[in-house]
Structures are given as structure tokens and as C-alpha cells.
Amino acid sequence: MKRILVTGASGFVAKHLIGQLLAAGYSVRGTVRGQGKVPGIWSSVADLAPGHGGQLELVDADLLSEAGWSAAMADVDAVMHVAATIVAEEPRDPAVVVRPAVEGTERVLRFAHAAGITRVIMTSPIATVGYGHGHDRGIRTYSEADFTDLDGMKRSWAYCIGKTRAERAAWAFAEANAMALTTIHPGAILGPATDADTSISLGMVTGLLDGSTPAMPNIGFAVSDVRDVAAMHVAALQKPESIGQRYLCTSPYTHFKEVAVILRRAYPDYPVTLKTVPDWIVRLLALSGGPVRQIINDVGNEKHYDGRKGAALLGRSYRSPEEAILAAAESAIRLGLVKRKGA
Structure with missing residues (x-):
């Protein structure tokens, strides 16, 4: 039985990934930063891979500290x-996001190399693909051949900066040290939450359902079902042809308003808005930072992502955006993250 190390074990993708690895017969060691989120991991594993909890070990290791990583890498194949620092609003100090992404990735690879581990699969969002290309209006389709050009970005975005620099550093390290690297690139990750500690991405669904989103920006995105994202990591592990490759894990472009229409149809008793905010107001709001600053690079244009290469690796079609949206909504309601109108 091979032992796989999964960093950031409390994350939305990581919990599904751990469940799929355990169900597939792997032994898993997951890293956590402190013990606060450990109960949620065990609860998720009990649901996703019942009877396989004995093959999971959780250890302390922080992306910004040397402590714990040598032990974490011991006897790992x-x-x-998967670990990432994601914040709801653009931070005043970009280092809050950039430093864990870059320094953390370099640390993980360095300790893996020291332990003699050559196989690494890394989650790297589409933020590392579709930005800085002078695409301000209209529709453009991106593929794995595209790499975000930070120098070409008109508006800074800490998450994009950190993840792009981290992926560049990973490929450079892999080349210099004969490491077999694969990167998986999801879009807006939706799908079923396994516990109340879930992804910021689900906020677009819960915000519509509980009415805390009174109007939507006029943008869209590539939706990725968390179950597909996890499955693509496992497929990359099992298929040697994935070594040295980047894979988009992206279903068709979905407009934010389409999300609202799907939710309104499925949950007519919830206060789901169909109102949108004019682009000029979004641009004005972005000047003061906050959550709007994180989407400003998508205002006025449509970024489509060609996920066919990833689907071929997966060996099947992706779950539809509607399935991912409705699964996210059902789980959020079941877990008490959304209350009915007037409740």
C-alpha cells in the first residue's frame, strides 16, 4: 500500500482527495496547522471513505515553518x-497570501526532495493561466499552454501573484532536481461540502440562498466540481503520462446569473436575487479593495478554459456546473450554513 502525503488536509479539496485516496486503497498522511480543524477531517473521512480511517494519519506542519516536515515526508511515496491560503478580501499586505504560496511550495518540494520523493502533484488554480494576457474585453479561450503573465496585469491580485509565482517555482525546482511534477488547475470549486468548514467558493451559493448577496457582478467563471478535482489528482498519480504536464479541470463557462437561476428554480422559497451590478460600479468599488478587488480582472471579459485535456486524463466527462451548484446548495443547507427565508 503506497503512502501519499496530502498537504493542507483540512481544505475543501483535500478532504475529498483524502477520501478518494483512502477508498482507492492508499495510505494517507495529511498535514494540518494546529488541531482545531482535525475533527472536521475525521468526520469527512467517515462519510467519504467509511471503514478506511485506519489508513489516515494527521501530522502538524505549517507552510511557514520548518518544523514537522521531515517527519511528514518519512516513508512517503x-x-x-493542495494546501493554500485563501482570503475573502484582498489583503492590505499581499505577503499574507503570497508568502505561504511561494515559500510554502518551495518548502514542501525541498523537504520532499531531501526525503528522496520524486513524485509530486500540485493544485494550481486557473489564476495561474488566464491573466496578464491583455484580455480586457470579449471572449478568449485558454488552455494549459497559457501561463499568467504577472507583468502584464493591470490590476494586482495577491492570490494570483502568489499561486503563479509558486507554480513557476515548482516547475523550476522539478526541472533542476529531476522531480516528476504534475499540476492540476481547477476553476471556481463547488460541489458537496463534507462539514461546516468549507470553501470560500461556496460563498457564492450560500450568499444567494440566504439573501446576503443582494446583487451579482456581471461576470462568469469556469466551475469545477470538487469531486472531479480530487479524482483528477488521483488519476494523475495513477497515470505516468501525466508527469511533466499541466491539466485544466474546468467545465464550461457559467455566468454568475446562471448560478442564481439554477438556485432559484431549485429553491423557490429562498431569497435568491437575479439583480446584477453595473460594471462601472464594480470598478469604482474595487478602488477601495475588499472582495470586489479579487474579481476586477474578470469584469468586462469572458475567460473560457478548455478542459478537454483534463477530461481525457480523468477518463470521463466532468460533472455539469448545475450538478456542482446544486450539490453545494444541498450540503450547505443540510449543514446549517443557510437558513430559510424568514427562519
Whole structure:
């Protein structure tokens, strides 16, 4: 039985990934930063891979500290670097996001190399693909051949900066040290939450359902079902042809308003708005930072992502955006993250 190290074990993708790895017969060691989120991991594993909890070990390791990583890498056959720092609003100090992404990735790879581990699969969002290309209006389709050009970005975005620099550093390290690297690139990750500690991405669904989103920006995105994202990591591990490759894990472009229409149809008793905010107001709001600053690079244009290469690796079609949206909504309601109108 191979042992796989999964970094950031409390994350939305990581919990599904751990469940799929355990169900597939792997032994898993997951890293956590402190013990606060450990109960949620065990609860998720009990649901996703019942009877396989004995093959999971959780250890302390922080992306910004040397402590714990040598022990974490001991007797490991492959590393899945999934950990990420994601914030709801653009931070005043970009280093809050950039430093864990870049320094953390370099640390994980360095300790893996020291332990003799050569196989690494890394989650790297589409933020590392579709930005800085002078695409301000209209529709453009991106593929794995595209790499975000930070120098070409008109508006800074800490998450994009951190993840792009981290992926560049990973490929450079892999080339210099004969490491077999694969990167998986999801879009807006939706799908079923396994516990109340879930992804910021689900906020677009819960915000519509509980009415805390009174109007939507006029943008869209590539939706990725968390179950597909996790499955693509496992497929990359099992298929040697994935070594040295980037894979988009992206279903068709979905407009934010389409999300609202799907939710309104499925949950007519919830206060789901169909109102949108004019682009000029979004641009004005972005000047003061906050959550709007994180989407400003998508205002006025449509970024489509060609996920066919990833689907071929997966060996099947992606779950539809509607399935991912409704699964996210059902789980959020069941877990008490959304209350009915007037409740």
C-alpha cells in the first residue's frame, strides 16, 4: 500500500482527495496547522471513505515553518501539495497570501526532495493561466499552454501573484532536481461540502440562498466540481503520462446569473436575487479593495478554459456546473450554513 502525503488536509479539496485516496486503497498522511480543524477531517473521512480511517494519519506542519516536515515526508511515496491560503478580501499586505504560496511550495518540494520523493502533484488554480494576457474585453479561450503573465496585469491580485509565482517555482525546482511534477488547475470549486468548514467558493451559493448577496457582478467563471478535482489528482498519480504536464479541470463557462437561476428554480422559497451590478460600479468599488478587488480582472471579459485535456486524463466527462451548484446548495443547507427565508 503506497503512502501519499496530502498537504493542507483540512481544505475543501483535500478532504475529498483524502477520501478518494483512502477508498482507492492508499495510505494517507495529511498535514494540518494546529488541531482545531482535525475533527472536521475525521468526520469527512467517515462519510467519504467509511471503514478506511485506519489508513489516515494527521501530522502538524505549517507552510511557514520548518518544523514537522521531515517527519511528514518519512516513508512517503508521493506528495500531493493542495494546501493554500485563501482570503475573502484582498489583503492590505499581499505577503499574507503570497508568502505561504511561494515559500510554502518551495518548502514542501525541498523537504520532499531531501526525503528522496520524486513524485509530486500540485493544485494550481486557473489564476495561474488566464491573466496578464491583455484580455480586457470579449471572449478568449485558454488552455494549459497559457501561463499568467504577472507583468502584464493591470490590476494586482495577491492570490494570483502568489499561486503563479509558486507554480513557476515548482516547475523550476522539478526541472533542476529531476522531480516528476504534475499540476492540476481547477476553476471556481463547488460541489458537496463534507462539514461546516468549507470553501470560500461556496460563498457564492450560500450568499444567494440566504439573501446576503443582494446583487451579482456581471461576470462568469469556469466551475469545477470538487469531486472531479480530487479524482483528477488521483488519476494523475495513477497515470505516468501525466508527469511533466499541466491539466485544466474546468467545465464550461457559467455566468454568475446562471448560478442564481439554477438556485432559484431549485429553491423557490429562498431569497435568491437575479439583480446584477453595473460594471462601472464594480470598478469604482474595487478602488477601495475588499472582495470586489479579487474579481476586477474578470469584469468586462469572458475567460473560457478548455478542459478537454483534463477530461481525457480523468477518463470521463466532468460533472455539469448545475450538478456542482446544486450539490453545494444541498450540503450547505443540510449543514446549517443557510437558513430559510424568514427562519
